[in-house]
Amino acid sequence: MYRTPAGNRLHIGIFGKRNTGKSSLINALSGQDAAIVSEIAGTTTDPVYKSMEILPIGPCKLIDTAGIDDQGVLGKERIKRTQVVLRKTDLGLIVVNPDTLIDSFENDLVDVLQSKKLPFLFVINKSDLAGKKAEDYLVKHKLPSVKVSSKTKQGVEQLKEKIMELAPLGWSPVPLVADLINPKDVVVLVCPIDNAMPQGRLILPQVQVLRDILDANATAYVTKETELLDCINSLKKKPKLVITDSQVFEDVRDILPKDIPLTSFSTIFARHKGDLNAYIQSVYAVDNLKDGDEILIAEACTHHVQAEDIGRSKIPTWLLNYTKKDLHYEVTAGGDFPEQLSKYKLIISCGGCMVNRAEIMHRVEKAKAAGVPITNYGILMAYLSGILKRVIEPFKGGLVKLD
Numbered sequence: 001m002y003r004t005p006a007g008n009r010l011h012i013g014i015f016g017k018r019n020t021g022k023s024s025l026i027n028a029l030s031g032q033d034a035a036i037v038s039e040i041a042g043t044t045t046d047p048v049y050k051s052m053e054i055l056p057i058g059p060c061k062l063i064d065t066a067g068i069d070d071q072g073v074l075g076k077e078r079i080k081r082t083q084v085v086l087r088k089t090d091l092g093l094i095v096v097n098p099d100t101l102i103d104s105f106e107n108d109l110v111d112v113l114q115s116k117k118l119p120f121l122f123v124i125n126k127s128d129l130a131g132k133k134a135e136d137y138l139v140k141h142k143l144p145s146v147k148v149s150s151k152t153k154q155g156v157e158q159l160k161e162k163i164m165e166l167a168p169l170g171w172s173p174v175p176l177v178a179d180l181i182n183p184k185d186v187v188v189l190v191c192p193i194d195n196a197m198p199q200g201r202l203i204l205p206q207v208q209v210l211r212d213i214l215d216a217n218a219t220a221y222v223t224k225e226t227e228l229l230d231c232i233n234s235l236k237k238k239p240k241l242v243i244t245d246s247q248v249f250e251d252v253r254d255i256l257p258k259d260i261p262l263t264s265f266s267t268i269f270a271r272h273k274g275d276l277n278a279y280i281q282s283v284y285a286v287d288n289l290k291d292g293d294e295i296l297i298a299e300a301c302t303h304h305v306q307a308e309d310i311g312r313s314k315i316p317t318w319l320l321n322y323t324k325k326d327l328h329y330e331v332t333a334g335g336d337f338p339e340q341l342s343k344y345k346l347i348i349s350c351g352g353c354m355v356n357r358a359e360i361m362h363r364v365e366k367a368k369a370a371g372v373p374i375t376n377y378g379i380l381m382a383y384l385s386g387i388l389k390r391v392i393e394p395f396k397g398g399l400v401k402l403d
């Protein structure tokens with residue numbers, strides 16, 4: 001089966017007081033007994049992440065936030081733990097019961113979800129039981145809700161529909177290339193085969209872009225840079241777009257007629273996973289760097305560090321060659337992104353292949369709030385090698401407007 005990378009799943013945070021039926025709701029949504037349901041309050045104490053296919057929504061990750069309920073931890077600590085979960089959340093469900101007295105617990109959640117501009121929905125679970133307290137409160141305060149019984153499964157389909165309505169706001173709202181091409185268009189992918197390529201297959205970003213082209217009812221041709229000219233000459237139709245690996249950008253640019261739009265995989269993913277506008281505007285900060293300036297390299301996962309690691313080795317070398325300045329680097333990995341950003345002159349985010357868009361956008365928002373420029377690996381590489389203008393040109397007609 002084709003495995004959807006964790007980063008492309010819709011992350012649904014499920015919040016609510018103890019025993020309201022968070023775990024039961026996860027089971028009802030997935031149609032499996034995946035979560036632990038307990039007669040005793042509070043079986044699970046840490047957020048539990050469960051990846052599953054919820055039809056017809058698609059691949060999801062459900063976050064069972066047991067342990068940050070009303071009795072698990074109090075006040076500030078609860079808000080802090082909630083914030084950590086919210087970094088990974090695309091959409092929040094707040095579970096209550098028909099007779100729940102909605103109080104500051106739920107209202108604090110609404111405040112924090114709203115402040116993060118995350119879509120949310122109250123789920124009045126156990127609708128097979130009597131009570132109207134929760135419903136009256138939610139109607140009075142104009143808060144969106146849906147009634148569900150995880151026990152009888154009544155309302156589960158309506159809940160899924162609501163989730164789909166809400167999801168696009170925060171869930172990879174940016175396609176890979178589908179918005180840049182039309183049905184019947186021809187797109188050429190240039191995939192060099194070097195020692196860094198895995199044996200016997202293409203890499204995931206290439207496969208994902210291929211799939212996106214097929215979903216858009218266009219046609220994809222895949223070639224190496226050495227066969228690119230033959231490929232182009234054999235086509236009866238001018239390609240709508242050529243997408244290349246950045247490593248062979250210069251060869252491809254020299255081979256390709258000027259009137260054929262050209263971009264790179266890393267630019268496509270910079271937009272899909274982050275804020276392309278912010279990355280482009282910020283990248284010019286490299287021209288103002290001075291000796292002793294601090295730079296933050298923000299990696300989103302704790303991957304295995306290789307000798308030629310892009311963040312730890314290649315980027316510092318390229319920046320030294322370009323700026324000729326003595327720059328100081330700090331590298332963070334995984335969930336720990338510094339609270340204080342003001343000392344950095346530039347933040348360089350990784351491509352974020354292992355995390356969802358919400359997590360990368362959380363960093364972008366924090367950097368913007370601190371007034372620190374933030375760019376990413378792909379856009380920095382494109383700028384330093386003088387190809388930025390050409391690779392961003394095809395995106396000007398896309399769903400996300402470039403300033």
Ligand SMILES: Nc1nc2c(ncn2[C@@H]2O[C@H](COP(=O)(O)OP(=O)(O)O)[C@@H](O)[C@H]2O)c(=O)[nH]1
Pocket residue numbers: 016017018019020021022023024025036037038039041042043066125126127128129148149150151152
């Ligand atoms: N009657 C009824 N009971 C439910 C429903 N959903 C959950 N429960 C029960 O409520 C209790 C707590 O459920 P659980 O999912 O463990 O709640 P959590 O601690 O919030 O995750 C269990 O006894 C469930 O069987 C429902 O829709 N109707």
Ligand code: SF4
Pocket residue numbers: 299300301302303350351352353354355
């Ligand atoms: S690009 Fe970011 S998320 Fe992907 S492997 Fe590297 S550090 Fe991890």
Ligand SMILES: [Mg+2]
Pocket residue numbers: 022023024036037038043044064066
């Ligand atoms: Mg539970």
